[in-house]
Amino acid sequence: MITDNRPLGVFDSGIGGLTVVHALRRLLPGENIVYLGDTARVPYGTKSHGTIERYTLQAGALLQRYDPKLLIIACNTASAHGLPALQAASPVPVVGVIEPGAEAASKADGAVGVIGTIATVQSGAYEAAILARAPGKAVHSAACPLLVGLAEEGWLDDPITVEVCRRYLAVLPEEVRTVVLGCTHYPVLKASLEQARPGTRWIDSGEVTARTVGSLLGASLGFHGEGRGRLRILLTDAGSRLQEVGGRFLEEPLESLEVVDL
Amino acid sequence: MITDNRPLGVFDSGIGGLTVVHALRRLLPGENIVYLGDTARVPYGTKSHGTIERYTLQAGALLQRYDPKLLIIACNTASAHGLPALQAASPVPVVGVIEPGAEAASKADGAVGVIGTIATVQSGAYEAAILARAPGKAVHSAACPLLVGLAEEGWLDDPITVEVCRRYLAVLPEEVRTVVLGCTHYPVLKASLEQARPGTRWIDSGEVTARTVGSLLGASLGFHGEGRGRLRILLTDAGSRLQEVGGRFLEEPLESLEVVDL
Numbered sequence: 001m002i003t004d005n006r007p008l009g010v011f012d013s014g015i016g017g018l019t020v021v022h023a024l025r026r027l028l029p030g031e032n033i034v035y036l037g038d039t040a041r042v043p044y045g046t047k048s049h050g051t052i053e054r055y056t057l058q059a060g061a062l063l064q065r066y067d068p069k070l071l072i073i074a075c076n077t078a079s080a081h082g083l084p085a086l087q088a089a090s091p092v093p094v095v096g097v098i099e100p101g102a103e104a105a106s107k108a109d110g111a112v113g114v115i116g117t118i119a120t121v122q123s124g125a126y127e128a129a130i131l132a133r134a135p136g137k138a139v140h141s142a143a144c145p146l147l148v149g150l151a152e153e154g155w156l157d158d159p160i161t162v163e164v165c166r167r168y169l170a171v172l173p174e175e176v177r178t179v180v181l182g183c184t185h186y187p188v189l190k191a192s193l194e195q196a197r198p199g200t201r202w203i204d205s206g207e208v209t210a211r212t213v214g215s216l217l218g219a220s221l222g223f224h225g226e227g228r229g230r231l232r233i234l235l236t237d238a239g240s241r242l243q244e245v246g247g248r249f250l251e252e253p254l255e256s257l258e259v260v261d262l
Numbered sequence: 263m264i265t266d267n268r269p270l271g272v273f274d275s276g277i278g279g280l281t282v283v284h285a286l287r288r289l290l291p292g293e294n295i296v297y298l299g300d301t302a303r304v305p306y307g308t309k310s311h312g313t314i315e316r317y318t319l320q321a322g323a324l325l326q327r328y329d330p331k332l333l334i335i336a337c338n339t340a341s342a343h344g345l346p347a348l349q350a351a352s353p354v355p356v357v358g359v360i361e362p363g364a365e366a367a368s369k370a371d372g373a374v375g376v377i378g379t380i381a382t383v384q385s386g387a388y389e390a391a392i393l394a395r396a397p398g399k400a401v402h403s404a405a406c407p408l409l410v411g412l413a414e415e416g417w418l419d420d421p422i423t424v425e426v427c428r429r430y431l432a433v434l435p436e437e438v439r440t441v442v443l444g445c446t447h448y449p450v451l452k453a454s455l456e457q458a459r460p461g462t463r464w465i466d467s468g469e470v471t472a473r474t475v476g477s478l479l480g481a482s483l484g485f486h487g488e489g490r491g492r493l494r495i496l497l498t499d500a501g502s503r504l505q506e507v508g509g510r511f512l513e514e515p516l517e518s519l520e521v522v523d524l
Binding site for chain 2: 039040041042046047048051118119145146148149150152153159160163164167237238239241
């Protein structure tokens with residue numbers, strides 16, 4: 001087995017991407033990870049294409065200083081708007097969360113749904129990536145701007161969240177039985193989403209991305225040798241509730257946070 | 263009457279400050295206004311003190327180019343964290359939204375409440391400003407992070423919003439009959455707030471700030487001469503729904519938007 005102890009560089013607009021780190025650490029526990037959350041400028045979901053692309057390139061350049069073997073854009077909005085630019089600029093491979101999510105969705109039976117931020121939905125990135133794999137597939141999207149706030153508030157399994165989910169999901173036709181969680185915040189809301197639309201199969205883009213990363217490491221890049229990998233968390237701003245909220249997404253305590261300039 | 267045709271410079275982290283512009287234009291229709299919304303970096307409510315202070319100084323420097331007679335920080339978070347620094351740096355007077363709101367609250371009967379973002383509530387700025395005017399007054403605060411999202415979503419008079427307000431307002435003791443809307447987004451939610459806590463007197467910090475500005479102009483700075491003042495709107499990023507959402511806060515159509523770098 002090839003070994004390569006260089007870290008995985010993970011980038012998100014904020015701390016939602018810690019759900020992807022959680023999936024990575026469960027599937028690939030030995031990997032060292034450097035996580036960069038642009039908490040000073042979060043959210044990206046309401047910003048324009050050019051701004052998101054510029055921020056993504058800045059984040060990639062900063063992570064490059066940590067000598068990563070692979071970059072992961074653990075943010076749907078930044079993947080939708082910044083992936084091609086970062087792939088062109090980066091000396092190491094870059095994986096976004098959209099392609100793996102679209103791959104899983106393209107194999108589902110029948111019509112599929114995609115939920116995400118306004119920017120992700122308006123980019124049409126999931127739709128394009130699903131249709132490239134399954135031409136003619138019916139794809140229905142719904143922007144759900146309030147879900148990020150509900151996840152950060154910790155109202156995870158909560159009648160208000162169920163009601164908000166129900167309203168957003170109502171725009172998806174009844175025949176949609178598979179829905180991509182096209183925002184890294186959403187996995188923690190799964191209990192409420194399930195109550196709002198029982199019997200749906202939810203595709204967690206973090207989970208499928210972790211599997212893609214695992215395949216890449218196995219095929220060419222190499223795994224980290226042994227033991228439990230180290231997790232470094234860099235943030236562009238350390239607000240007051242980040243530790244509490246971030247821990248909820250990571251599903252382990254957030255120990256050391258470093259504040260960096262971007 | 264002194265006249266001074268220089269504009270009022272109004273700054274907000276986003277577009278919520280347009281409720282303050284609305285109040286200014288109703289009370290002082292002749293004034294020219296240059297509004298700067300830092301939509302690329304909104305929201306400030308989850309950011310740290312140093313970051314908010316730095317952003318506020320940058321905004322003040324940009325507005326200075328338009329030769330204003332007065333600067334208004336139409337953002338509670340930026341007022342709580344950036345007002346002293348901007349007052350020290352600015353060659354023209356600077357008014358925040360907290361002092362006028364606190365002044366009105368200090369004159370209310372009995373205990374008062376303050377609702378706002380996490381950063382505003384944690385700053386303790388309202389409490390300090392109210393206690394400076396009414397020593398010993400009981401002041402109770404509640405952070406309401408989801409209300410900005412609900413206002414931007416346009417769920418203004420809505421059962422979900424009523425339920426969210428009810429949950430947030432439940433932390434205020436029953437004897438509180440006066441509540442300061444310590445976030446410029448909140449005035450548009452008044453119908454839901456009223457259903458959540460009937461019989462409450464709501465102090466709209468934008469409205470009382472407009473009155474403070476009117477007094478300052480009358481006492482020394484001078485009003486604009488005649489006619490309907492011009493409104494220029496500068497934003498650091500023009501996302502897709504800004505025109506729709508901003509128009510709701512301004513209560514008039516958002517005509518020309520200019521994108522500027524900050």
